Amino acid sequence: MTVRSPSEILRTKLALPCGATLPNRLAKAAMTERLADAHNRATPRLERLYRLWSEGGAGLLFTGNIQIDRRHLEAAGNVVIDGTESEAALAALRRFAAAATTAGNHAWVQLSHAGRQTQKPINPHPQAPSAVAVALPGGRFGEPVAMTTEQIASLPERFARAAKIARETGFTGVQLHAAHGYLLSSFLSPRANRRSDAYGGSLEARARVLLSSVRATRAAIGPDFPLSVKINSADFQRGGFSAEDSLTVVRWLDAEGIDLVEISGGSYEQPAMMAIDGLEPREQPTLPASTRAREAYFQAFAPAIRAALTRARLMVTGGFRTAAGMAAAIEADGIDVIGLGRPLCVDPAAPARLLRGEITQLDRWENQLRIGPGWLGPHSPFPLMRVVNGFGVQGWYYEQLVHLADQGEARPNLGVLAALIADQRREARTLAALVR
Ligand SMILES: Cc1cc2nc3c(=O)[nH]c(=O)nc-3n(C[C@H](O)[C@H](O)[C@H](O)COP(=O)(O)O)c2cc1C
Known part of the structure; x- marks a missing residue:
């Protein structure tokens, strides 16, 4: 048996259920750039940044969170796609997509609604599942108001419309952001979602808006276009979205026909996605996870999630820094795509060097x-x-x-x-x- 080197493993193509193929196993994870103009349109700065990343070698680039509602932004500089785009805004998106696919890689838009994690000056009373404010000092976020059932029922169409525009302007896939405490993620959390109607209570009810949004988006983009969801492996908070909940929702997402599930974790209150401490002690999930040493934060969840998937591919993001660790994640834990974030803020061409075997690790700025x-x-x-x-x-x-x-x-x-x-x-x- 020939043993493949880590760089060979990372260079392997990946076929997706929708028929698209990723050229290799490295993805630049979504990172908010905050570089839109005052009308929340894409800009030449975004084009230059994404050209660097496109030429940097990752087979798949996710945009930073692009918002589907301009009253709910994660930051003032977010790009918005809400269906009210002028011709100039659409042209800017087309240039953004062209730059992000310069090297023939995939570029998928991450669609989000910031929910209660909308910054206060943008909206002091953002919409959320329930009127439960983010528990952080500093007054960064406003006092959320509970959405009406009509407001909730309009969300799937809004995600779907934005996804269709992403396809029409030249992006090659879409991802719904259901992680990190933003709106879809907060619906999943029993701490943030205290509703007792069709959208709260049981896990099925808490996941309803996410699953309806996935279904509407798939209908809008068609069966041959990549659709992904980023979801928490857990919120790591007492009484939050648990690892068992996550596993069940991943099963449902797989049955909806998504192409790629990306696993992360945490929120502003508990920033597990970057292994940063929150104010409260971190709740340890109870999912059976082997004690084998792994380098990435959520990698121990991968075998259980892999076993739950029948169709969708699996991406895990957070903490990957060595080619050997990434290759082991693919070979031993059934992970298909390795998400990379912070190292690519400093060295956008690191993926190409990893793939060529010129470097075997990425800088650990976080330390x-x-x-x-x-x-x-x-x-x-x-x-x-x-x-x-x-x-x-x-x-x-x-x-x-x-x-x-x-x-x-x-x-x-x-x-x-x-x-x-x-x-x-x-x-x-x-x-x-x-x-x-
Ligand atoms: C500057 C910055 C912006 C980020 N913005 C987003 C975002 O818009 N959407 C998202 O899902 N995750 C976002 N993240 C989280 C990353 O996608 C990723 O999950 C995290 O950085 C962990 O991966 P890493 O250890 O490789 O950095 C952001 C991270 C950073 C550092």
Whole structure:
């Protein structure tokens, strides 16, 4: 038997149920860029950034979250596709899609509704399953209002319409964002969703809006176009969306005929997707997970999820840093696609080098970035400092994306505090422009 090298394994093509083929096993995970214009249209900065990533070798690029409702943005600089696009907005999307597919790779739009994680200045009373605010200090998010059944019933059509526009403007697939605490994810969570109607209570009811959105989207894009869902392996919160819930919903998604399920975890309250501590202790899920050492955060869930899938392919994102670890995830845990996030904010061409076998690992910026000494860093005993570090480090990655878009290269020697300040200023400017 010939043993294949990690780079050979990563270079293997992947056929999707809809008939499309991914050229290799690496995907750039969705990362919000916040580079839209004041009308939430795509921009030349996005085109430059995605051309770099397209030429960077990953077979599949996900856009950062693109919103289906302009009153519910994760940030002022989000791109919006809500069906009211002017000809100029559609042309900008076409240029964005063309740039993102420069090298012949796939580029899929991640569609989202920010729900209760909409920033307060954008909407002080965002729509959510129930009037349960995000439990974080700092007043970043507003007081949510519970959606009416009519508002909820309109969501599948909105996702479907946006997906159709994504296809028409040249993107090669779509993903519904049902992870990380945004609207679809918050419907799944018994903590955020306290409804007692058809959309809350049992798991079936909490998953109803997600499954209806998947069905409507599939009908709008047709059977031959890739459809993916990003979902939490768990919320890692007491009383939240559990690993068992996730496994059941993944089964239902598979039966709906999606092509790719992407596994992540957590929310703003518990940022497990980046292995950052939340204010509350992290709830450990009870899913049978072997104790074999694995490098990625949610990889231990993969064998159970793989066994639940009959058709859909499996992508796992979060913490992958070595070619050997990625290859083992594919060979031993049944993962089909490896999602990569933060390392590609600094080195957009790292996937090509991994695929050629020129490098065997990616930089672990997450281990180096901090605002102050240990007791003021990301694992500080002071909860507020953990939160400040979380936002500071996140700001550092946003600044890297701006540098990539504007200068063609990142600026890794930037300090976290300086990045936090620069990012906050830029956010305030984008917000002011948007409000005007
Ligand atoms: C700057 C930044 C922006 C992100 N924006 C999104 C997003 O828009 N949608 C999403 O699903 N995940 C988002 N994420 C999470 C990533 O997709 C990914 O799950 C996370 O970074 C863990 O992967 P990694 O360890 O390879 O970085 C973001 C992460 C970063 C660092």
